[in-house]
Amino acid sequence: xxxxxxxxxxxxxxxxxxxxxxxxxxxxxxxxxxxxxxxxxxxxxxxxxxxxxxxxxxxxxxxxxxxxxxxxxxxxxxxxxxxxxxxxxxxxxxxxxxxxxxxxxxxxxxxxxx
Amino acid sequence: xxxxxxxxxxxxxxxxxxxxxxxxxxxxxxxxxxxxxxxxxxxxxxxxxxxxxxxxxxxxxxxxxxxxxxxxxxxxxxxxxxxxxxxxxxxxxxxxxxxxxxxxxxxxxx
Numbered sequence: 627x628x629x630x631x632x633x634x635x636x637x638x639x640x641x642x643x644x645x646x647x648x649x650x651x652x653x654x655x656x657x658x659x660x661x662x663x664x665x666x667x668x669x670x671x672x673x674x675x676x677x678x679x680x681x682x683x684x685x686x687x688x689x690x691x692x693x694x695x696x697x698x699x700x701x702x703x704x705x706x707x708x709x710x711x712x713x714x715x716x717x718x719x720x721x722x723x724x725x726x727x728x729x730x731x732x733x734x735x736x737x738x739x740x
Numbered sequence: 741x742x743x744x745x746x747x748x749x750x751x752x753x754x755x756x757x758x759x760x761x762x763x764x765x766x767x768x769x770x771x772x773x774x775x776x777x778x779x780x781x782x783x784x785x786x787x788x789x790x791x792x793x794x795x796x797x798x799x800x801x802x803x804x805x806x807x808x809x810x811x812x813x814x815x816x817x818x819x820x821x822x823x824x825x826x827x828x829x830x831x832x833x834x835x836x837x838x839x840x841x842x843x844x845x846x847x848x849x850x
Contacts, residue, residue, distance in 0.1 A: 667842060669843070716783050716784070720837070724835070725836055725837065731783030731784050733782055733783050734781075
């Protein structure tokens with residue numbers, strides 16, 4: 627089954643404790659992206675990657691890192707999480723970054739930073 | 741860059757009524773307008789899209805309309821059912837991955 631898999635589904639942590647949210651897709655997609663969803667603000671893009679070793683900032687990249695060492699994986703790293711990073715995070719992928727490509731989203735990771 | 745405004749933020753209807761969600765965009769170069777539905781506990785999923793060379797597209801109970809002159813597009817759901825309850829996102833884009841609106845929470849009361 628074609629899917630984007632995120633882990634963990636829920637995560638509670640404390641300020642300053644490094645964490646990684648994993649994302650994997652099994653569709654051989656070139657394009658992958660991370661979004662955060664906050665009430666009233668919709669989906670805001672954090673980082674994206676157009677292929678292996680090619681990443682770029684989205685609209686809200688501060689406090690986040692990503693890497694794309696393999697085509698299927700695109701982890702999101704918070705090296706020193708802060709409470710304002712409490713949010714619902716989604717990983718997404720598509721065949722390419724062309725506008726008419728369907729985006730496939732993971733099921734989300736609810737992060738709480740205390 | 742593109743700016744997408746979406747209204748209303750919350751929409752409450754009775755089962756069987758119609759629901760309309762409206763979006764406006766700023767970049768006249770945008771030519772692709774997808775709509776995503778996010779059910780509770782899940783990620784958004786593409787439900788319908790429209791390109792700038794057509795004014796309307798239908799798929800069973802849902803339809804999208806586009807007015808390029810006014811730079812707005814809408815999602816219409818007829819004969820709403822409880823399973824239509826979800827958050828709906830519009831998006832707009834020209835060449836690359838589209839920009840999303842802030843979402844509309846649709847509640848369909850049985």
